Amino acid sequence: MFNKILIANRGEIAVRIIRAARELGIETVAIYSEADKDALHVALADEAICVGPARATDSYLNMNNILEAAIATGAQAIHPGFGFLSENSKFVGLCEEMNIKFIGPSAEVMDSMGDKINARDRMRKAGVPVTPGSEGEVYTTDEALAIANEIGYPIMLKASAGGGGKGIRKVSSAEELIPAFEAATAEAKASFGNGAMFIERMIYPARHIEVQILGDSQGNVIHLGERDCSLQRNNQKVLEESPSVAVGASLREKITSAAVMAAEAVGYENAGTIEFLLDEASGNFYFMEMNTRVQVEHPVSEFVSGVDIVKEQIRIANGEELSVKQEDVHFKGHAIECRINAENPKFNFAPSPGKIQSLYLPSGGVGLRVDSAMYAGYTIPPYYDSMIAKVIVHGENRFEALMKMQRALMEFDVEGLTTNIDFQLELISDPHVIAGDYNTGFLGETFLPEYLKED
Missing domain, CATH: 3.40.50.20 (Rossmann fold)
Structure with a gap:
C-alpha cells in the first residue's frame, strides 16, 4: 500500500x-x-x-x-x-x-470517454443505447440546422468537451437554434478551449439516472446501484437519492447491466459513473456520458451499498482487486443527499462568501453524515465553487430518509453568510418530491417559480 x-x-x-x-x-x-x-x-x-x-x-x-x-x-x-x-x-x-x-483511470480511457462524441460511438458499438443525434462534431449553424431537421425538435446542444452544465442549450425550434448554437459554442470555448458541439434529440420528460461503477486492473467491474439526480437547476444537480423511485427491479437489472457493459467495453479502472436519461413514458434509457472520477453524490451509494468508494479507489490504484464481488453487494434502505451552498436562492443563487460567525452541524442518530470543511470562524473564499457541505441521510425506507433529511436541515445552522439550507428544506418537503413525482424539469419549471413567488 x-x-x-x-x-x-x-x-x-x-x-x-x-x-x-x-x-x-x-x-x-x-x-x-x-x-x-x-x-x-x-x-x-x-x-x-x-x-x-x-x-x-x-x-x-x-x-x-x-x-x-x-x-x-x-x-x-x-x-x-x-x-x-x-x-x-x-x-x-x-x-x-x-x-x-x-x-483514477488512465489518460487513454479518460480521453476516450471525456470526448462525448467518441464516447457515444464506443457505447453504440458496445450495445449500450444512445440518444439519436449527430455522428460527429458540429462546428457551424448550417450543420446544426440540417441535423436538427433530420432528428426533430426539441434538441439539446452540448459541448463535445463539456461538463458541469457548461455549453448546454435546449432548443425547441429552428428559430431558436442559431442564437443558442452561437452562445453554447462561445461558452464551451471559454470553459474548455474547444467550441465543438454535438446534437442529440431531447428526451423529455425524463429522469437523470446514473450508475456508480468500480473496476480494477484485473478486469473486474461491479456496480453499486443507481442514483436519481433529476432535481437540477441549469443542469447542475441539487439533490440526489438512491435508489430511484422511477426504477423497478426489471429496469434496474437492465440499466446497471448496461453500465457494467459500458465500463468493460473501455477497460475502465477505478471509480466512475455512467449517466443515462430515462424516458419514463416508454421505459427506454439512453447513455449520456461517463464521469471518470468520484462524484459529489457518491455518499448515497456508499450508504445503500455499504462500500467505501474512496477507499476502493485507493486500493484499486495500488493494484489490488476489488474488495467485494457483485454478489457480495447487498442494497439496503434509501439514501438522500442535499448539497449545501453559500448562495442566495432568492437572488438568482448568487454566491455568498463570508466569515462563519457560528456553526451547528446536525448530528446524532443512525444514518446521518455531514461532509464539510466548515468550522466557526472560517472565511469562505470567493474564488471557488460555492458548495460548503453535503448532508447525507440513510433510512430503512424512502419515507424515513425524507423525514431524517427534514430533521437534519431544520437543525443545520450557519451564521454569517447566506446559504440554501431553507431552500433545500422546502424542496425536500414539497409534496411532489415526497411522492417521487418529479423529472429533470421539475425544479426549474415548477418548484422555483412557486418558491420565488412566496416573497
Whole structure:
C-alpha cells in the first residue's frame, strides 16, 4: 500500500479523502492556495504545501506546482477528488512520467470517454443505447440546422468537451437554434478551449439516472446501484437519492447491466459513473456520458451499498482487486443527499462568501453524515465553487430518509453568510418530491417559480 498520497483538491472532498487515507494507515499531503491557508483540509493532513495564489489557474490547476509538491514530499500517488484536474488527461500523463500513481483511470480511457462524441460511438458499438443525434462534431449553424431537421425538435446542444452544465442549450425550434448554437459554442470555448458541439434529440420528460461503477486492473467491474439526480437547476444537480423511485427491479437489472457493459467495453479502472436519461413514458434509457472520477453524490451509494468508494479507489490504484464481488453487494434502505451552498436562492443563487460567525452541524442518530470543511470562524473564499457541505441521510425506507433529511436541515445552522439550507428544506418537503413525482424539469419549471413567488 502507498505510504503517502497527495490530495490535489480542497474543501469537503479533500477532507473526505484525508479521512479515508488515514483509516487505511496512509499519510496525506494537502495542497492549498494562499486563500486557503486556514482551510480545514490543511489542518487535518499530515503535511501541507502552498501551490500558488488564490486563483485556481495559479494553484489548484497548476500542474507543475502540484507535481513539484508531490515530489518534494515523497508522495507516491495523487488523488484528484472531483473538479479541478480530476478529468485532465494531460495531468494523468505527467503523473505517469514522474512515476506518481494517479488515483483514477488512465489518460487513454479518460480521453476516450471525456470526448462525448467518441464516447457515444464506443457505447453504440458496445450495445449500450444512445440518444439519436449527430455522428460527429458540429462546428457551424448550417450543420446544426440540417441535423436538427433530420432528428426533430426539441434538441439539446452540448459541448463535445463539456461538463458541469457548461455549453448546454435546449432548443425547441429552428428559430431558436442559431442564437443558442452561437452562445453554447462561445461558452464551451471559454470553459474548455474547444467550441465543438454535438446534437442529440431531447428526451423529455425524463429522469437523470446514473450508475456508480468500480473496476480494477484485473478486469473486474461491479456496480453499486443507481442514483436519481433529476432535481437540477441549469443542469447542475441539487439533490440526489438512491435508489430511484422511477426504477423497478426489471429496469434496474437492465440499466446497471448496461453500465457494467459500458465500463468493460473501455477497460475502465477505478471509480466512475455512467449517466443515462430515462424516458419514463416508454421505459427506454439512453447513455449520456461517463464521469471518470468520484462524484459529489457518491455518499448515497456508499450508504445503500455499504462500500467505501474512496477507499476502493485507493486500493484499486495500488493494484489490488476489488474488495467485494457483485454478489457480495447487498442494497439496503434509501439514501438522500442535499448539497449545501453559500448562495442566495432568492437572488438568482448568487454566491455568498463570508466569515462563519457560528456553526451547528446536525448530528446524532443512525444514518446521518455531514461532509464539510466548515468550522466557526472560517472565511469562505470567493474564488471557488460555492458548495460548503453535503448532508447525507440513510433510512430503512424512502419515507424515513425524507423525514431524517427534514430533521437534519431544520437543525443545520450557519451564521454569517447566506446559504440554501431553507431552500433545500422546502424542496425536500414539497409534496411532489415526497411522492417521487418529479423529472429533470421539475425544479426549474415548477418548484422555483412557486418558491420565488412566496416573497
